[in-house]
Structure formats: C-alpha cells, structure tokens
Amino acid sequence: MKKRKFPIIKSCFLLAIIITVACSSDEKKNSVIKPEKQERIENVNLIDNTDNIAEAFYLSDIVDSIEIVQLEINPNHLFTEDRINNLFLTDxxxxxxxxxxxxxxxxxxxxxxxxIGKIGKGPGEYLLIRNYYVDETHQTITAYLNWKGKLVSYDFEGKLLAEVKPPLLSGIKGYSGFYRLGNYHLAEHFPAFSEETADTSQVFNFVVADSLFHEIKTLTDPSYKNYKQDILDNKYDPWDSWANFYQIDPPRLKFRDTYMDLMYPGNDTIYRLTHKLQTELRYIVNTGKKMPFEMLHLRLPPLEYFDYLSLLDFEETANYLFIDFAWKKNFYKARFQKSTGQVDMLKKPCEIQEKFLSGRLYTRRRDGKKPSFTDDMLGTGEFRHQWTNQQNWICAIPAYKLLELDLDSLKKAEVKQPSVRDKLVQKIQNIKETDGPILLVAHLKNAQSSTTNH
Structure with missing residues (x-):
C-alpha cells in the first residue's frame, strides 16, 4: 500500500479550502445557549392536548410525491438496511x-x-467513522474518525484530499463527533460527570471553531447552571451495578442548509443556531410539571420518572412541527399546525421495563412501538422516516418486509400516486429476500432547494 503523507500545516490549509474560507475568530465566547434574536417564538401546548387524538397523520399532508429507489447489493460490499448509517442524498x-x-x-x-476511501489503519483509511458530511457544491465528503481523532476528506470519486487531526479545544480529552455549519466546525462533546467535570461552566455539548480550528464559543445546555453539588453527590460508581450515574444524553440535532435546530433532553425549548452563529429561540413547549433536574440524569430512574412528560424528538416541515414524546405508559406523536396553533396527536401504549445494558448495569425504559405516519401515497402501511434533509424524508424497507405485503390489497388501494405504486408492485413481484432494500424518498411540500447535506 502506497503511503501518502499530509503535513499538518498543509493539510489544515487544504481542508480549510475544501470546507470554505476561514472565518473571524474574535467573536465573543458564549458557554450557555442565549437567544440573540426573537423574530419568531411559537408556544406549543402538549400537556393540555393529550386527549386530542387524531385518526391518522397522512403522508400526503406533508409530501408532494414519493420516489422509489432500490439499492443493488454489490458482492464486495454487503449490507442490510438496519446497518445503514447517516444516509445522504444529493441531486x-x-x-x-x-x-x-x-x-x-x-x-x-x-x-x-x-x-469512498478504504477500511484499514493506513493514511486516509478508517476502521470506524463516527459521522461525516457531504458538500455537494464542492463535491467533497469529510468524515470524522473518532478512534483516530481525525478529519479525513475525499472527493466524490473517492480520492483522498486531506487528513487532519484537529486540536483539542476547551481542555477536553476528545470529541464524539464533528459537524459543519456554514464556515464553522461544530465539535461535539459528551461529558460524563465526575469531580473533574463538576464545574458546570465546563459541561458543554459543542465547541464552535472556524475552519482553521480557532475556538469561537461553546454551546451548553442551560439547565446545568448552578447544579455543581448535585452532580458531585450523584457521580458514577462503576462498581455498583445499581448506582445512579449523572450522565448527559446528546441533544437532538437537525442540520439544514443554513442552520441547525437542537433540543436538549429534559428541556422544553427548541433552539436554532444559524450559519452566522446567531442563536434563536424557536419553540417553547408546555410539558406540564417539570421533571426534577436530578431525576432526569439518573441511569436507573425511579418509577416516578415516567409520570413526567418527556420530549424525545422533533421534525419540522413548512406547515407543521411534529414532536415525539412519552408520558406515563404511552408514546405520542404531536402535530402543531403553524398557521392556527392547533395541536393534535397520535397515541400508542407502551410498557415500562428494566433493561440490561452491559456487565451488571441496568436501566429502566419505555418499550413499545411509537406512532408513525400513514402512507396514503403508495399504500405501504406505516411510513417511518430514518433520515431527513431540507427537502426529503427517507425510509428503507427491507426485501423481506416487502415480501410480507399483501399485493392484492396494495394493487386495489386508493392512493395518491397510483403509477408509482404500480412500479413498486412490479419491483416486489421480482424481488428476492437477499436483494437490497427499497428507499422511499418522500419529497416535502414547499421545500427549499438544497446544495449541502449534513
């Protein structure tokens, strides 16, 4: 194997060109999310609408059309749909x-x-990719290899462009992921609370840096302010299988063309960070009685934990905000209509169970199937999107599940796209269980054009 060396200075310069020009690093650091703009703040009332149950959320309410794509299986690159990570769609x-x-x-x-690239331990090779992002404008792919702590960039033909080990910022020992927003790096950090990190001013989720890795600011969950003693009192005991652990779950992130929306676990707020690093408060969610801070961060929560309404995830379209949440022994999917403020929801029961983690470690979690959208575009039943961008929601249906569909019922179903449904039926009639999955690419209504995926 021929080795290709990239001196760190030249590599940094090359990577800066690849991911756009360097930015000013003299902006004021900010260790806690503080909204800078108040252009649009919506109040979403969940707790008072849990009985406002809808019959179904139809895909046609948010989708113009669905494109079907069957992924072929290459003999040298076998995969199953449940092992597909970080799918990115370009034009x-x-x-x-x-x-x-x-x-x-x-x-x-x-x-x-x-x-793209090779699996291995040599220059530009990888054993594990933590995350990656695709820049369609510049025809580049940049992957973060967290076991090496490096960023590796390739062109769309798989040619290695640069390999850089970014400096560790704000005194942390390593990053869990690297993202890009406009001209900036967002280095993700999952802190585990201990005596070393008990100072909550150092408990942050992201370090923001310019393209030459000059630190600009950190982004921190605001709920951690003034909880130093609670963190110390509940720090992790690795030898006690039932000991509680003040841990931090990663925030839910939605990267779009010019912004990132995020929601911290246990919070009642959805924030936006723009490509100019302006922070905006987007939605305030009424979840009723607030869960105590210490209860939110226990590895083995008491049963009382499940009496509090917990936000799980969110998705936004041109006309709606959808929020997944759990309350008591139920999973919900709420739909907030932006034009009227109306909130309705789907509901499914679940069970509360103790779950084995590893070694002697256990936790308590809800177990059950979450509500989903009804596919009235093609008639496939439930539509559960796995990847999203600014224009599309995408799901992968494995061959064996397609073979379980009742083709006679599918052919007779009244759907919004009968011609595409007929093409899907033809594919199913010829599919084998060992074939690749079919992607359903749902094109959102009123979606803006995109040149970059995250």
Missing part, C-alpha cells in the same frame, strides 16, 4: 456508511458506484 448520488463495507456511493437509480 445525483446517494451516500451511506456501513461499518463492515465502509462509506459507499450509489447513483439515484440505486446502482453501486464505488467505495
């Missing part, structure tokens, strides 16, 4: 990462094109 290509087969490139017809 011409589909990228996804699979731990055993690597970072793969397909065209929009579902035909395999090539592997």
């Amino acid at each position: 011409n290509d589909i990228f996804f990462y699979e731990t055993k087969s690597g970072l793969l490139k397909y065209n929009r017809l579902g035909e395999f094109q090539q592997q």
